[in-house]
Amino acid sequence: MSGKKTPKRYGWNTPVTAIGPQGGSMLRSIKSITSDPLTYLEATWSEFGDVVQFPIPKPATYLVTSPEGAREVLVNQHNETSKRTLQYNNLSLVTGEGLLTADTQAWRPRRRMLQPAFHKEMVALSVNHIEAGLAKLDAQWLELTSEGTAIVDIDHAMMSLALEITCGALFGIDVDDDVDEITSATLIALHGVVARARNPISIPLGFPTPANLRMKRAIKRLDKAVDAILSSRNLSKLPADAPIRDMLDVLLDPDLEIPLTKQQIRDEIATFIxxxxxxxxxxxTWAWHLLVTNPDELQKLKNDPTRAQLVFDESLRLYPPAWVITRRTLSDLTVDDVLIPANSLVIVSPWLVHRNPKAWENPTAFMPDRFKAGTPQLGYIPFGAGARLCIGKEMARLEGSQILAHISTTWHIEAVHNSQVPIDASVTLRPVAGMPVRISRLVK
Ligand code: HEM
Known part of the structure; x- marks a missing residue:
């Protein structure tokens, strides 16, 4: 821990209630904060501990990295926090006020309304779409490996596969020809979200800077995908008493207590895409990275594909796609004995919570077997926690485990990169330059 003196206030009357970096040192680190935020957060945590206050006057900004602290913010004090943060406000430029970004009042009835689309039996139906997506991937890879082996970008392959499964399972639509356009529009739009959140002076989206124009084009492309989904369902309307097939049926249900407006339907579809x-x-992508750089674990998975769930859960621990979760405090909170005043920004970092030795033995090692005893209550938050827990958690776990099991028993996959793959910490964690791997068909 640092014994450095901290000021009592950071300006705008913002009190200092926790230790953390000084303004000068943070300014000197600006380049590494933007280029490699994960390393910066790790260094900050190791220097200052589990609750850190950054020298930012408005809003007062805290980093929370202890398992108990994360639970306090996300679960116990859920009613005392809001999603009106810079990060979620920027994300809503892309998704609108969908379930992910909606704040408590709008969110609560919407979650109740959408929950049936994620009941166990509905999630089980996504198996058909997972199998169809994998059959398509096998066919593409067979063509590529007709001469023996091929190098593919597994990151790109996983994006396309996941998009096809999502659109098939939730909206009953085959996006086949549009996959590349939609995945790339998503990435461009999300990069725009992060760039805006990291820039202290965000230029309104209406202002025609090159970055804004790029982001607007990407949002327009996503809107086109939403329109295609809606017009496909207009062609296959259900009789009034038919059971729901997917989430789109729920969104379009005319018998909803308060039927959704066009804009609300658009926002939910964009959110879920x-x-x-x-x-x-x-x-x-990161699960494959961990497997090809830990060939013993890959071999164990090939021998026993039922291990796929352990592998997926452990990969989510080491590479949680949502590496930060933000909240604004609505009242004074006490987290790990630190007072976090009302109106502060709290950054809970799954990346750091999952590396905290208070929750995990040998935290940086890839050890899928640690999940044999089930997922722990504390210190494991890849899907968030509490009332705003990811609604797609079980669908994602099913998808992840089925895909790992199928590909590892059908294809031989080898690393072509070093064990260090630079990470682009965008809205999710992505490899900076894709994830090339060498593939060949396994002879059974
Ligand atoms: C491995 C895959 C996934 C990860 C790591 C993940 C992560 C998360 C996290 C951390 C949250 C909570 C955010 C917060 O508390 O601020 C969340 C919420 C959400 N996720 Fe996921 N998610 C995944 C897959 C999915 C899937 C497959 C869907 C949809 C089919 C989905 C839809 C949502 C939605 C709509 C919310 C907002 C829920 C609410 O506030 O009620 N996610 N996700």
Whole structure:
């Protein structure tokens, strides 16, 4: 811990209630904060401990990295926090006020309304879409490996596969020809979100800077995908008493207590396209990275594909796609004995919570077997926690485990990169320059 003196206030009357870096040192670190935020956060945590205050006057900004602190913010004090943070406000430029970004009042009835689309039996239906997506991937890879081996970008492959599964399972649509355009529009839009959140002077989206124009084009492309989904369902309307097939049926249900407006339907579809595929793809990409750089674990998975769930859960621990979760405090909170005043920004970091030795033995080692005893209550938050827990958690775990099991028993996959793959910490964790791997068909 540092014994450096901290000022009593950071300006705008913002009190200092926890230790943390000084303004000068943070200014000197600006380049590494933007280029490699994970390393900066790790260094800050190791120097100052589990609750850190940054020298930012408005809003007062805290980093929370202890398992108990994360639980306090996300679960126990859920009613005393809000999603009106810079990060979620910027994300809503892309997703609108969908379930992910909506704040408590709008969120509560919406979550109740959408929950049936994620009941166990509905999630089980996504198996058909997972199998169809994998069959398509096998066919593409067979063509590529007709001469023996091929090098593929598994990150790109996982993005396409996850998008096809999401659109098939939630909206009953085959996005086949549009996959590349939609995945790339998603990435461009999300990069825009992060760039805006990291820039202290955000220029309004309406102002035609090159970055704004790029982001607007990407949002327009996502809107086109939403329109295609809606017009496909207009062609296959259900009789009034038919059981729901997927989430789109729920959104369009005319018997809802308060039927959704056009804009609300658009926002939910855009939310689920974005939240439902990029996260799963990121998780799978890093799972492959961990497997090809730990060939013993890959071999164990080939021998026993039922291990896929352990592998996926452990990959999510080491590479949680949502590496920060933000909240604004609505009242004074006490987290790990530190007072966090009302109106502060709290950054809970799954990346750091999952590396905290208070929760994990040998935290940086890839050890899928540690999940044999189940997922712990404390210190494991890849899907968040509490009332705002990811609604797609079980769908994602099913998708992740099925995909790992199928590919590892059908294809031989080898690393072509070093064990160090630079990480682009965007809205989710992505490899900076894709994740090339060498593939060949396994002879059974
Ligand atoms: C490995 C994959 C996934 C990861 C790591 C992940 C992560 C998360 C996290 C951390 C949150 C909570 C955010 C917060 O508390 O501020 C969340 C919420 C959410 N996720 Fe996921 N997610 C994944 C897959 C999915 C899938 C497959 C879907 C949709 C099919 C989805 C849709 C959502 C939605 C709509 C919310 C907002 C829920 C609410 O506030 O009620 N996610 N996700």
């Amino acid at each position: 974005v939240a439902g595929h990029e996260t799963v793809a990121s998780a799978l």
